[in-house]
Amino acid sequence: MKVTVINGNPTLGSRLGAVIALTEELLRGEGFEVSHLNVGELPPEDLIHTKFESEAIVKANALVAGADAVIVASPVYQASYTGVLKTFLDLVPQKGLAGKVILPLFIGGSLAHLLTIDYALKPVLSVLGARYILGGVYAVDTQVARTEAGGFEIAEELRSRLEDNVKELARETQLRQQQS
Numbered sequence: 512m513k514v515t516v517i518n519g520n521p522t523l524g525s526r527l528g529a530v531i532a533l534t535e536e537l538l539r540g541e542g543f544e545v546s547h548l549n550v551g552e553l554p555p556e557d558l559i560h561t562k563f564e565s566e567a568i569v570k571a572n573a574l575v576a577g578a579d580a581v582i583v584a585s586p587v588y589q590a591s592y593t594g595v596l597k598t599f600l601d602l603v604p605q606k607g608l609a610g611k612v613i614l615p616l617f618i619g620g621s622l623a624h625l626l627t628i629d630y631a632l633k634p635v636l637s638v639l640g641a642r643y644i645l646g647g648v649y650a651v652d653t654q655v656a657r658t659e660a661g662g663f664e665i666a667e668e669l670r671s672r673l674e675d676n677v678k679e680l681a682r683e684t685q686l687r688q689q690q691s
Contacts, residue, residue: 512684514543515578519585519596521551526655527586527618529663530648534582534616534673541681546574550599558598568602575603580612580684583632587619591631600635609640610691612683614676615647618655625649643683648676 516535520527535545548571550558557565575581585592613636615628628647636644654666665673 512541512543512580512681512688513546513578514538514580514582514680514684515546515548515574516582516584517575517596517599518547518549518551519583519593519599520549521593521595522586523549523551525586526650526652526657526663527584527616529655529665530616530618530650530669530673531582531584533665533670534584534677537674537677538680541677543580543681543684546578548574550595553595553599558595558602561602563602571599572603572607575607575611578611579688580614580680581608582614582616582680583636584616585618585632587617587624587627590624591627592617597635600639603639605638606640608636609642610687611641612643612645612680612687613641614645614680616650617647618650618652620652622649622651643687645676645679645683648672 518531538545553567557568585596615632617628633644650669654669656664658664
C-alpha cells in the first residue's frame with residue numbers, strides 16, 4: 512500500500528510537522544510505503560501561475576497519482592487551510608483523488624475551528640474525485656507541546672486518535688484494493 516502525505520504547512524519545524532512525523536511512523540507500522548510532499552517547497556511561481564507542466568508540479572502530481580491513500584495535512588489559517596495547500600490542490604487533475612482513501616489531518620489554536628475539515632476541505636476534495644474521505648484528525652496546539660530540547664511531545668489522547676485513524680486508513684485502503 513502506498514500513501515502520500517501532502518503537508519500544506521509553509522512553516523518547517525512546526526507542531527504539525529511533529530504530528531505528521533508520528534503519523535508517518537504509524538503508517539509504516541501498518542505496512543504503508545510513505546511518500547511525503549511538502550507543498551511549501553514547491554516553486555512559488557509554478558503554484559501562483561498554475562504551471563501544470565512544470566517539472567516540480569508533474570512530480571508532485573505523480574506522487575498523488577501513484578498513491579492508494581492520501582493524507583492532507585494543514586494548520587488552520589483564517590478558519591480554513593493554508594493558501595499554499597489550496598494553490599496546490601488547484602493543480603491536481605480534476606479526478607486526481609478518485610479511488611483514493613483520504614485522511615485529513617489538521618491542527619489549530621482552538622476547538623473553534625474543528626469543522627474546518629468538513630466545511631472548507633472536504634468540498635474541494637470531493638471536486639477532485641475523492642469519495643472515500645475519512646473523518647480526519649483535528650488537533651489543537653496544546654496537544655503538541657514543545658520540549659526544552661527543541662522537539663515535541665504529543666499528548667496521549669491525540670496519539671491514540673492518530674493510531675485509530677491510521678488503522679482505519681489501512682483497513683479502508685485494503686478494502687478498496689480488494690474491490691478493484
